Amino acid sequence: MDMDFSPEDLAFRDEVRAFLKESLPEHLKDGARRTPGVFVEPDIGMEWHRILNDKGWVAYHWPKEDGGTGWTPTQKFIFEKECALAGAPAISILGLRLVGPVICEFGTPEQKARFLPRILSGEDYWCQGYSEPGSGSDLASLKTSARLEGDQYVVNGSKIWTTHAHHADWIFALVRTDSSGKKQQGITFLLIPMDQPGIEVSPILSMSGDHEVNQVFFTDAVTSVENRIGEEGAGWSIAKFLLENERGGSCYAPRLLQSIERLRELAETQPSGVNGAVAHDPRFRDRLSRARLNAEALEVTELRILADLAKGRAPGPQTSLVKLLGSNIGQEIDTLRLELLGYDALQLPVDRPLYGNEAPEPVGSELAQTAMGKYLNNRAATIFGGSDEVQKNIIAKTVLGL
CATH class of the missing domain: 2.40.110.10 (Butyryl-CoA Dehydrogenase, subunit A, domain 2)
Known part of the structure; x- marks a missing residue:
């Protein structure tokens, strides 16, 4: 498989980077960083949603005739990766990524005309x-x-x-x-x-x-x-179509790799309490390196799925593999974050939101303020969207033939 992007894809990547540099406000990046939940709050997510809609880029998983971008699978991957690297909020998938494609695929012309424009504009949540x-x-x-x-x-x-x-x-x-x-x-x-x-x-x-x-x-x-x-x-067939989008419709690896890199940078300055920075602790280095290798392997898997999509093949059971690996790597990163930040990570403020002028002052750092909340919330990642056990059963039956 050729892992290199084409000149056209590289030009598209540069276009996305320029757009993010110009149009992604700093307060949205700050809000995304300071959100301990799985979803950002609507005030953050919907502001970014509308910016993308004004650009014509919000519904990049929809067919072009229904208001989508007409991007190739590779372009979708590049866009999501660049958004992750730039720290853009992850906008709600419920309308855009779940019910929107269902209406595009199974809806009547009247249903499309009624619901799709209001999902695009953000009028309906x-x-x-x-x-x-x-x-x-x-x-x-x-x-x-x-x-x-x-x-x-x-x-x-x-x-x-x-x-x-x-x-x-x-x-x-x-x-x-x-x-x-x-x-x-x-x-x-x-x-x-x-x-x-x-x-x-x-x-x-x-x-x-x-x-x-x-x-x-x-x-x-x-x-x-x-x-x-x-x-x-006919709901069961429609549900299976939707769940493929939920379990494998996004690229997990870029956001995981971004989180790992942030931990690596912090480990260079975070005192270990024994001898120098945490980055010098061989056990922590080993676990962080393993997490990075697993995330890079996941990215290769996502690129292989991307290659299949580019050839017109359905994503199939590989989406279960991506969901399974992505959820577990994310939980390992959460654990490493707690260990890296030590006692500062024990704080669990009850005030929300943790961004904006009225946010409580963090103990130590903003990363420490959200670390425990992220850890606790992300324990559900191996349950929602199909539990680990469900994903393993799917993989066993459809991939391994057991």
Whole structure:
């Protein structure tokens, strides 16, 4: 496989770098650095979203005819890598990367005209209704029901771990419309407005004190039949399409490598308490080097997937491998960060946000102030989007043939 970028790709990289240097504000980079959660807050993420939309670059995973960029897989990778290196906020994937491509692929012309422009502009903020109490990894066992009454679906049940439901205007949800056959066959994909009496959002605070996820309760909530994506009962196939985007649609390695490089630089000056800087501790050097090698190997895997995509092949089960490795390397980086920062990393401020004029003063450094929060929040990385066990089963069946 040729690992070198073409002259056209290198020119595109230079264009992206110039744009980021000119258009990425310092306060957005600062906000991204000081966010301990998995997602940046909407005030940070949506400001960057709108800057990208003004440039015409926000929906780079959509088809060009639906408002996307028409970029090649290589260009998408270059863009994400340069954004990571520049410290740009990771904007919410819920509208742009999850439901947006679903509407592009399965939506009617009327649904595309209604929903896609508002996702592009940021007017509509989305959340995802997949997991339920008792139905997480075994998603097909979901029980939230929807019955068709006239031209409306009436929805009852609950969804859990619903990221940013307290900010959302819409939720895209898997619901059960038929219980008579195989459990995968009775699932339907609905778009449901959040602002209605039949929906209650109950916050779930993480161990770090962050409010990112929620439980959403539906009590005779309604949505028009026009808001059903695909045919009734086709939700499982649509869900599998969406999960491929969630589990392997982004490049993990560049952000991981950026975090490792930042730790390496800090280790050069951080006192070990024994003899000189932490960078001279052979055990820490060894673990940091292993993390870097694993992240570089992951980047090679991502580039191999990129080569397949460029040839028109589907991403397939490799996305599970990327999700599995990326989550675990990220958790190792979190652990190294805590060990590097020592006692300063024990702070866990309850104030939010940790950026802006009213942010609390850090003990030691801003990196130390967010270290414990990042560690605690990222423990969920090996669960959300498909747990490690689910990814290993997929790899065992589809890659190893076990």
